[in-house]
Amino acid sequence: MTIFITGASGATGKLLVERLIQAGHQVKIIVRPGSNIPDTWNNHDKITVIRAVISEMNTDQLAAVLADCQAVASCLGHTPNLKGIYGKPRKLVTNAVALLCNAILNSASGKPVKFVLMNTAGNSNRDLKEPVSWTQKIVISLVRLLVPPHADNENAADYLRVKIGQQxxxxxxxxxxxxTLTDAAHTTAYSIRVSPPRNALFQPGKTSRINVAHFMAQLITDEEQWNRWKGQMPVIYNENV
Structure with missing residues (x-):
């Protein structure tokens, strides 16, 4: 199986790449020319490294990259500093999702391509009308206005949920x-929920990046898991946390 990953140089993206190549899959990644990636990736027989800025690629260029890919995973996120939060591009994730979807359509092989997006428990799945308290609604509205990456995460998921849809x-x-993302050396037990059982703002849980990578890899490679969760926005927590 050949999988395209964007955001591969990030903390979670690197873990996803490693898990997929260890399982024997081919991986294509696009990373910025100055991005840090492990030296072993540059000459790895299961990794194709493309040095480019994805936002500067056009649909046809990206379609050529995706032509032999059966799955796409986005681990893109805003760098947690002032420039990353308030600088451009404000719609980093949303624009990448739209570009990738259009490129998939231009390179369609007849069989649906799997698209796995790393998002956030702070974003509600509005297909399910998940219960949100008035307090949380007010705070989320402020966060949406004052912290651009949150709105970007919401819009990226909505592009898949509304524009692409279920069918x-x-x-x-x-x-x-x-x-809340944490670092861990090894995969641990984790639980997957249809909706958050807790308030992501006032009673947040924890999720290790390595567990996120494990679940994303399972979705891509395990048809039973894929059929269980496709078209949904599952929430992942470290177990007992």
């Missing part, structure tokens, strides 16, 4: 929603 012939999708 698209060329694209199937899952938006994975971790809560």
């Amino acid at each position: 698209h012939p060329a694209i199937e999708w899952v938006a994975v929603r971790p809560d």
Whole structure:
């Protein structure tokens, strides 16, 4: 299986790449010319490294990259500093999702391509009308105005949920929603929920990046998991946290 990953140089993206190549899959990644990636990736027989800025590629260029890919995963996120939060591009994730979807449509092979988006538990799945308290609604409205990456995460998931929808012939999708991200050396037990059982703002849970990578890899490679969650926005938590 050949999988395209954007955001591969990030903390979660690197873990996803490693898990997929260890399982024997081919991986294509686009990373900025100055991005840090492990030296071993540059000459790895299961990794194709493309040095480019994805936002500067056009649909046809990206379609050529995706032509032999059966799945796409986005681990893109805004760098947690002032420039990353308030600088451009404000719609980093949303624009990448739209570009990738259009490129998939231009390179459609007849079988739907899987699209896995790393999102956030702070974003509600409005297909399910998930219960949100008035307090949380007010705070989320302020966060949406004052912290651009949150609105970007919402819009990226909504692009898949609304624009692509549940019955698209060329694209199937899952938006994975971790809560507060943590680092861990090894995969641990974790739980997957249809909706958050807790308030992501006032009672957040924890999710290790390595567990997120494990679940994303399972979605891509395990048909039973894919069929269970496609078209949904599952929430992932470290178990007992």
